Amino acid sequence: MVHAEISVYPVGTDSTSLGFYIAKAIESIDINGISYQVTPMGTILESGSVEKIFEATRAAIETIHRLGVKRVEVILKIDSRTDKTQSMQQKVQSVDRYLSKGA
Amino acid sequence: MVHAEISVYPVGTDSTSLGFYIAKAIESIDINGISYQVTPMGTILESGSVEKIFEATRAAIETIHRLGVKRVEVILKIDSRTDKTQSMQQKVQSVDRYLSKGA
């Protein structure tokens, strides 16, 4: 199980509003074999293979360029573990149970 | 309004389970003037000033060291804008309204 988080920053758009570009990038990563969750700072991906994460990232980059943006910065965080299969929810729970009060 | 996301990776713990360390780091950033949201890949922070974000990050680093971890890697993403005051929820909504189907 691989978790990842992708953030895309289009460069050279005239506007500071990126919502449209990010929405189109998210739609393009909605591919077979990926679960995702949108957060205020990026989109979290879950998949059985890192290959799918790369496929999603490639789709996001291509989508931004296809929308006419000539430069895009991408930050991809990957959490790859071979000892455990944990869902996104279980990852948060594994932190939560140590919190004095709930998160 | 500043949004940020902090991820901490303790180095040299014997276990691959980081939940305890991350929970203690999160408790330490629960300071006056910061709202936060725990995700599977980090903790998202919202504050009126970048100063508070740094204060929270410093607290997280110190907490990890105080727990006996001698090395910690931190990834801090900051989204600083002067043209608009947007909450974490509004950021997600600004993406959401462009999605063909909801996120």
Place this chain on the structure above:
Amino acid sequence: MVHAEISVYPVGTDSTSLGFYIAKAIESIDINGISYQVTPMGTILESGSVEKIFEATRAAIETIHRLGVKRVEVILKIDSRTDKTQSMQQKVQSVDRYLSKGA
């Protein structure tokens, strides 16, 4: 031309020294069609296609796991542009010429 930077953080090693793991990861990304430069905070990659960047990242992750590390965190920054072909050196020069004194 795509530039990227990869940082790998093995989790659950008992030592805080990561030099050995990082060296082996770097050796594995030394593949056809990639130029790279080691820095104190990561390894910078240059390639004609983002596909090669993913291939290198996959190789680095697999190498760390093959060395017995069951969890690894990866931060991959990608700078993808379609309007210009710039080498790593030219990127630094494009900043340098605006500096009052050299970098």
Place this chain on the structure above:
Amino acid sequence: MVHAEISVYPVGTDSTSLGFYIAKAIESIDINGISYQVTPMGTILESGSVEKIFEATRAAIETIHRLGVKRVEVILKIDSRTDKTQSMQQKVQSVDRYLSKGA
């Protein structure tokens, strides 16, 4: 000893060329008690305290805004260790000595 890497991505500039903004940000982080090194993907900082790293990051953000950019994304990586004092050069050497061929 703390090492860090800062990358700034101005948003909503009409050009894809960021060299000018990055140069001005770098000049602003050239403060007492910080050593730095410009790379093709960011600027690496070394300091005796994490406080200086935050001071530099704040200066970079303020500089970008003062140049008229209303939104800026910052990625700050911090490597904080309490067990060892290592310079930027020594960090690269600690990887280098494990490489079959030089980096």
